[in-house]
Amino acid sequence: MSRKPFKRSYRAAGLILALLVFLLLPRFLSPAWLGVTNDVGLYAVLALSLNIILGNCGLFHMGHAAFYAVGAYTAAILNTMYGIPILWLMPVAGLLSAIFALIVARPIIHLRGDYLLVVTIGIVEIVRIALVNDVFGLTGGSNGIFGISRPVLFGFRISRPQHFHYLIWGYVAISAFLFHLLDNSRFGRALKYIKQDEVAAEGNGINTTHYKQAAFVLGAFWAGMTGTIFAAKMTIISPESFSFWESVLLFAIVILGGSGNIFGVLLGAFLIIGLPEAFRDFADARMLIFGAAMMVMMIFRPKGILPPRMRHYNVQSLLGRFPQIINRHISGDTENRQPQSAGDAS
Amino acid sequence: MSLLRLNNLTKTFGGLVAVAGVSFTVSEGSVVGLIGPNGAGKTTVFNLITGNYKPDSGEIFFGDRSIKNLPTHKIVELGIARTFQSIRLFQEMTAIENVLAGCHCRMRSGLFSSMFHTPGQRLEERKALERAMRELAFVGLEDEHDNQAKNLSYGNQRLLEIARALATEPRFIILDEPAGSMNDPETAELIRLIMAIRKRGITILLIEHDMGLVMKVCEKLVVLEYGAVIAEGTPAEIKANPRVIEAYLGADSGEI
Numbered sequence: 001m002s003r004k005p006f007k008r009s010y011r012a013a014g015l016i017l018a019l020l021v022f023l024l025l026p027r028f029l030s031p032a033w034l035g036v037t038n039d040v041g042l043y044a045v046l047a048l049s050l051n052i053i054l055g056n057c058g059l060f061h062m063g064h065a066a067f068y069a070v071g072a073y074t075a076a077i078l079n080t081m082y083g084i085p086i087l088w089l090m091p092v093a094g095l096l097s098a099i100f101a102l103i104v105a106r107p108i109i110h111l112r113g114d115y116l117l118v119v120t121i122g123i124v125e126i127v128r129i130a131l132v133n134d135v136f137g138l139t140g141g142s143n144g145i146f147g148i149s150r151p152v153l154f155g156f157r158i159s160r161p162q163h164f165h166y167l168i169w170g171y172v173a174i175s176a177f178l179f180h181l182l183d184n185s186r187f188g189r190a191l192k193y194i195k196q197d198e199v200a201a202e203g204n205g206i207n208t209t210h211y212k213q214a215a216f217v218l219g220a221f222w223a224g225m226t227g228t229i230f231a232a233k234m235t236i237i238s239p240e241s242f243s244f245w246e247s248v249l250l251f252a253i254v255i256l257g258g259s260g261n262i263f264g265v266l267l268g269a270f271l272i273i274g275l276p277e278a279f280r281d282f283a284d285a286r287m288l289i290f291g292a293a294m295m296v297m298m299i300f301r302p303k304g305i306l307p308p309r310m311r312h313y314n315v316q317s318l319l320g321r322f323p324q325i326i327n328r329h330i331s332g333d334t335e336n337r338q339p340q341s342a343g344d345a346s
Numbered sequence: 347m348s349l350l351r352l353n354n355l356t357k358t359f360g361g362l363v364a365v366a367g368v369s370f371t372v373s374e375g376s377v378v379g380l381i382g383p384n385g386a387g388k389t390t391v392f393n394l395i396t397g398n399y400k401p402d403s404g405e406i407f408f409g410d411r412s413i414k415n416l417p418t419h420k421i422v423e424l425g426i427a428r429t430f431q432s433i434r435l436f437q438e439m440t441a442i443e444n445v446l447a448g449c450h451c452r453m454r455s456g457l458f459s460s461m462f463h464t465p466g467q468r469l470e471e472r473k474a475l476e477r478a479m480r481e482l483a484f485v486g487l488e489d490e491h492d493n494q495a496k497n498l499s500y501g502n503q504r505l506l507e508i509a510r511a512l513a514t515e516p517r518f519i520i521l522d523e524p525a526g527s528m529n530d531p532e533t534a535e536l537i538r539l540i541m542a543i544r545k546r547g548i549t550i551l552l553i554e555h556d557m558g559l560v561m562k563v564c565e566k567l568v569v570l571e572y573g574a575v576i577a578e579g580t581p582a583e584i585k586a587n588p589r590v591i592e593a594y595l596g597a598d599s600g601e602i
Binding site: 209 | 398417419423430437440443446448456459460461463467470474491511
């Protein structure tokens with residue numbers, strides 16, 4: 001208990017530092033480097049949304065780019081055809097992506113482990129091929145869609161990398177915070193129980209099918225919203241941005257960083273998206289180094305760089321309102337517990 | 347009035363008939379033991395009641411409702427809780443978080459309130475935590491609440507499973523070999539715990555190989571052999587039943 005205040009001030013200092021970096025980074029980085037950190041931010045949110053499915057619920061989903069693509073194309077089509085402001089389209093794109101996830105996840109949700117992995121790879125390929133083939137005449141084939149408008153926030157037109165820095169990393173911060181709250185709730189716990197032991201979870205009254213599907217839908221919703229920002233940042237989107245490789249990268253970020261740990265996933269995004277850019281000078285050799293680094297990681301830290309932490313419940317402080325219950329039980333030994341339980345029954 | 351009624355229940359796995367026309371009833375407020383040699387189909391009967399398996403034929407009534415086609419989590423919600431023969435705790439989590447799993451089905455907060463920690467959600471969390479702590483204290487594990495489940499002794503892991511099952515607020519609890527891997531003092535404590543559960547008005551059905559425990563806590567025994575009920579009655583009747591002695595207790599019958 002005495003560790004608690006120290007831990008809290010530690011965390012506060014970390015948050016202030018993160019805020020300073022967030023505010024001041026555009027002053028110190030060139031626009032080209034900001035482009036890299038913006039990419040890291042987008043991948044970070046995507047990986048956080050995949051983390052709900054893969055990290056928290058333990059479902060091997062390697063087709064996350066499909067949900068990202070549905071969101072990005074929804075926003076791009078509605079924006080270029082009807083001129084709806086791109087940021088307004090975020091919830092719409094998220095919703096469409098979520099509906100798509102609901103439809104495709106329903107028949108495959110009962111599949112386990114590697115079987116699910118193979119089917120989700122199939123989904124992302126089907127989506128990519130559908131986009132290349134100009135499905136419904138809306139997606140522009142392999143050329144994609146161009147002329148997507150820039151986002152406008154409170155009358156301010158966001159167009160330069162330093163503007164996007166604030167938009168993207170603000171969005172990362174909000175997403176990470178909401179996912180953190182979700183982790184510590186009935187919903188978040190249900191996903192963790194399913195990951196650890198599905199039979200025990202179902203046997204204790206958790207509707208496992210429902211929660212697995214909800215994880216897919218929520219992850220897809222967030223990926224769809226992120227697709228909107230991606231479309232606005234690029235102003236042009238094409239099927240090659242949503243290839244199987246993107247799904248593999250996201251999968252790697254979650255597994256390498258630490259599945260189920262939000263900070264681990266953020267760190268993973270920096271390592272997998274940021275580091276290869278830093279080593280661009282090595283050109284061809286960088287993928288070799290990258291691959292070797294992944295192998296070393298998986299051997300020495302198979303649960304990721306930052307494995308999920310066990311949640312501690314501070315029973316005393318949370319139950320401050322009901323001290324008599326805890327005190328009675330903790331002080332009571334076995335002998336006087338029995339009459340008490342008789343009292344419970346009456 | 348009978349709380350649980352099995353009617354001619356049958357389950358086969360390929361060519362193996364695991365449960366062959368089992369019928370028995372459990373009356374409200376009683377403690378019933380299901381005994382029989384290894385492989386007699388006891389755990390299969392449990393898995394049929396809790397919906398882990400679907401019966402090939404026959405009926406299962408809980409109260410006056412047929413539950414044989416309901417999914418497991420619905421059956422738990424109706425008020426049937428269980429523990430597992432091979433301990434199935436969430437090993438990486440703390441004891442209290444394990445018990446919170448049982449509270450899940452009595453909680454209501456959904457995705458939105460979970461994500462935004464609405465006032466209602468926070469109140470519900472606090473109540474669930476209180477409930478979980480109370481169940482931990484009930485089985486005597488309040489001091490272990492912050493320890494990882496995998497670090498508890500086997501006896502305590504069994505108790506934790508019972509606490510988790512009780513947190514679902516059941517009317518009926520199924521214990522699959524609760525005294526397995528317990529030593530004598532732990533078993534004595536378990537007997538008192540079973541009595542305390544019963545005093546709360548919860549009906550109990552248990553599988554157990556520890557005959558001392560079974561004879562002490564059960565008022566009715568059902569004996570299974572090769573998937574069929576061969577005897578049913580009070581412990582005294584079962585002890586005297588020649589069919590049971592021959593089939594199950596064998597030469598060791600003198601011990602009980």
